[in-house]
Amino acid sequence: MNIAIGTTNKAKTEAVEVIARKYFDKPIFTCVKAASQVSDQPMTHEETRLGAINRSKNAIDETGAQLSFGLEGGVTEIDGVMYVCNWGALTVSNGTTYTASGAQIILPEEIAQEIRAEKELGPVMEQYTQRRDIRQGAGAVGIFTQGLVSRQMMFEHIVSLLIGQYLFSLTHE
Numbered sequence: 459m460n461i462a463i464g465t466t467n468k469a470k471t472e473a474v475e476v477i478a479r480k481y482f483d484k485p486i487f488t489c490v491k492a493a494s495q496v497s498d499q500p501m502t503h504e505e506t507r508l509g510a511i512n513r514s515k516n517a518i519d520e521t522g523a524q525l526s527f528g529l530e531g532g533v534t535e536i537d538g539v540m541y542v543c544n545w546g547a548l549t550v551s552n553g554t555t556y557t558a559s560g561a562q563i564i565l566p567e568e569i570a571q572e573i574r575a576e577k578e579l580g581p582v583m584e585q586y587t588q589r590r591d592i593r594q595g596a597g598a599v600g601i602f603t604q605g606l607v608s609r610q611m612m613f614e615h616i617v618s619l620l621i622g623q624y625l626f627s628l629t630h631e
């Protein structure tokens with residue numbers, strides 16, 4: 459099974475590879491920097507979801523794979539409180555696209571203010587933690603849960619939701 463992943467971010471590619479290996483026979487993964495066609499810092503659920511969908515569609519177009527995953531992180535606000543949010547999309551070569559969203563967690567106000575000032579969360583987290591490339595490791599979700607939930611774990615859950623929908627469709631068409 460040829461599987462495309464619309465990113466080279468390790469937290470995302472590892473999440474897809476760990477879960478997909480459980481359900482597909484000898485999967486072959488191709489990671490491409492697929493365009494999200496949304497801003498580098500999506501600011502709503504709608505924009506984050508669209509970024510995931512676009513990545514999955516662009517990645518399958520670029521690779522000719524049978525399945526393709528797009529994973530996108532963003533933020534959203536409820537009553538003035540900012541949350542990090544996450545969306546995934548799985549596109550099948552027949553054109554069907556499944557979507558699912560993942561965990562959301564409050565961002566400290568000092569971080570939220572930086573995002574409202576149009577900075578990207580990844581670099582803001584590096585500044586906040588004085589650690590490089592948080593975005594490919596623990597992630598903001600990992601930092602603010604004291605390591606209980608890493609960014610990869612969070613994306614593994616979304617990938618399971620996507621593959622589950624795909625497997626359900628195979629038995630209920």
Ligand SMILES: O=c1[nH]c(=O)c2ncn([C@@H]3O[C@H](COP(=O)(O)OP(=O)(O)OP(=O)(O)O)[C@@H](O)[C@H]3O)c2[nH]1
Pocket residue numbers: 464465466467470498499500529530531532542578579580581583592593594596597598599600609
């Ligand atoms: O450290 C982080 N921990 C997180 O939990 C998290 N969730 C979102 N973001 C950031 O929001 C922007 C869009 O996200 P994003 O989907 O484009 O991710 P990314 O840029 O890291 O990877 P990619 O674009 O190479 O696939 C990027 O600045 C991400 O760094 C996070 N950064």
Ligand SMILES: [Mg+2]
Pocket residue numbers: 498
């Ligand atoms: Mg990005």
